[in-house]
Amino acid sequence: MALRWGIVSVGLISSDFTTVLRTLPRSEHQVVAVAARDLSRAEEFARKHDIPKAYGSYEELAKDLNVEVAYIGTQHPQHKPTVLLCLAAGKAVLCEKPMGVNAAEVREMVAEARSRGLFLMEAIWTRFFPAVEALRSVLAQGTLGDLRVIRAEFGKNLTNVPRSIDWAQAGGGLLDLGIYCLQFISMVFGGQKPEKISAVGRHYETGVDDTVSVLLQYPGGVHGSFTCSITAPLSNMVSVSGTKGLAQILSPCWCPTELVVKGEHKEFPLPPAPDKEFNFTNGMGMIYEAKHVRECLQKGLKESPVIPLAESELLADILDEVRKAIGITFPQDKH
Numbered sequence: 001m002a003l004r005w006g007i008v009s010v011g012l013i014s015s016d017f018t019t020v021l022r023t024l025p026r027s028e029h030q031v032v033a034v035a036a037r038d039l040s041r042a043e044e045f046a047r048k049h050d051i052p053k054a055y056g057s058y059e060e061l062a063k064d065l066n067v068e069v070a071y072i073g074t075q076h077p078q079h080k081p082t083v084l085l086c087l088a089a090g091k092a093v094l095c096e097k098p099m100g101v102n103a104a105e106v107r108e109m110v111a112e113a114r115s116r117g118l119f120l121m122e123a124i125w126t127r128f129f130p131a132v133e134a135l136r137s138v139l140a141q142g143t144l145g146d147l148r149v150i151r152a153e154f155g156k157n158l159t160n161v162p163r164s165i166d167w168a169q170a171g172g173g174l175l176d177l178g179i180y181c182l183q184f185i186s187m188v189f190g191g192q193k194p195e196k197i198s199a200v201g202r203h204y205e206t207g208v209d210d211t212v213s214v215l216l217q218y219p220g221g222v223h224g225s226f227t228c229s230i231t232a233p234l235s236n237m238v239s240v241s242g243t244k245g246l247a248q249i250l251s252p253c254w255c256p257t258e259l260v261v262k263g264e265h266k267e268f269p270l271p272p273a274p275d276k277e278f279n280f281t282n283g284m285g286m287i288y289e290a291k292h293v294r295e296c297l298q299k300g301l302k303e304s305p306v307i308p309l310a311e312s313e314l315l316a317d318i319l320d321e322v323r324k325a326i327g328i329t330f331p332q333d334k335h
C-alpha cells in the first residue's frame, strides 16, 4: 500500500524532497497534496511535481483525509505551528531539521505526538546514508578500539541566503549547520547527555551566530568538538578517533557518500537521479529517510529508532545551552 504524503510549503527543500519521493515506486510512495501560504504558488508547485491537490493554506492540507503523513518544509520558526497543526489533524509528521527553535518547542511537539499516538520524526537525513550506517557498524565492531575524540565541522558562506542571516527566522549556523555536527557526536557517544558543554563564537551583524566552536565532555573521559559557520568555509568532515585507529566521514559530511576507516576508502554512491534537479547538495540522499519513514509506519512505530524523539530533545537541549553560552536568543526563548 502506498504511503500518501502531503507537502507543507513549497520552498527549496520541499521541492527536493518531492522530487525524491517521485523517483520511488508509486506502489510505495505517492505525493497526494501540497500546501503553501499562497494558492498560486501551491498550484505551480503541484503542476511542476504532478501533485493532484494544491491548497492555499496548511490548514486545508491538514484536513485532507487522503494525506497520511505530512512533510514539513517551512523555515525553522514555522516548524512547531505546522507540526502541531498536522498532529492535531491526526497526521504522521516528518519535520525538517531543526525540528524546533529551542528545546521547549521540541518537547511540546513530542508531547503532542505521544499524547495522540502519532509518528513524529526530525528529518536528520544524514543518519540514513549508507556511509553513516557503515560508520555505526565500524563503531559497533570495535574497529577503532576505545574511543577518545570526535571532531566535526560544517561551514559555508550562507550570507546570501536570507533565512540564514535572518534573526526573526532563527537564522545562524548552530540550528542550521551545527545540528549536523552535534548529531554525529551524539550518535557516536550513544545519545548520552554531555557532562560539560563549553562554547565560543562570534555574532553576525544581524544578531545570529556567525562562527561557533563547541566542546562537549561525555562520561568516560571522552569528548567531542565541532565548529559551524555561515561565513567561513570549513572542512565539512567528521573524524572519529579511538585507540586502534581513525575513521572519517568525508565532505559533504551532512550528506556523505565516502567513509575512510584506518586508511581504507569506501564509497557509497547515491542512487542514480537522471535529469533530476536539486536545490541542495546530494538531494537524492533524502530517499533514505523517506524509505525509513514508510518502514516505521508499516511497523506501527511512533518514532524512529535511528533518530528517536528523545534524541531530538537532547540535541535541542545542547543547542539551547550553546546559544546561551554565546549570547544568542530568539523570540521563542522568551516564552
Ligand SMILES: NC(=O)C1=CN([C@@H]2O[C@H](COP(=O)(O)OP(=O)(O)OC[C@H]3O[C@@H](n4cnc5c(N)ncnc54)[C@H](OP(=O)(O)O)[C@@H]3O)[C@@H](O)[C@H]2O)C=CC1
Binding pocket: 008, 009, 010, 011, 012, 013, 014, 035, 036, 037, 038, 041, 073, 074, 075, 076, 078, 096, 097, 098, 123, 125, 163, 169, 176, 280
Ligand atoms: N535536509 C536538508 O538538506 C535541508 C534542510 N533544510 C531545512 O528545511 C527548512 C526550509 O529550508 P528552505 O527550503 O531553504 O527554506 P525556503 O527559504 O525555501 O522557505 C521554505 C518555506 O518557508 C516559508 N517561509 C519563507 N519565509 C517565511 C517567513 N518569513 N515567514 C513564514 N514562512 C516563511 C515559505 O512557505 P510557503 O511555501 O508556504 O510560502 C517557504 O516556501 C529549514 O528549516 C532548513 O533547516 C534546508 C535545506 C537543506
Ligand SMILES: O=C1OC[C@@H](O)[C@H](O)[C@H]1O
Binding pocket: 158, 164, 176, 177, 254, 280
Ligand atoms: O540542511 C542544510 O544543508 C545544507 C545547507 O546549505 C542548508 O542551509 C541547511 O539547511
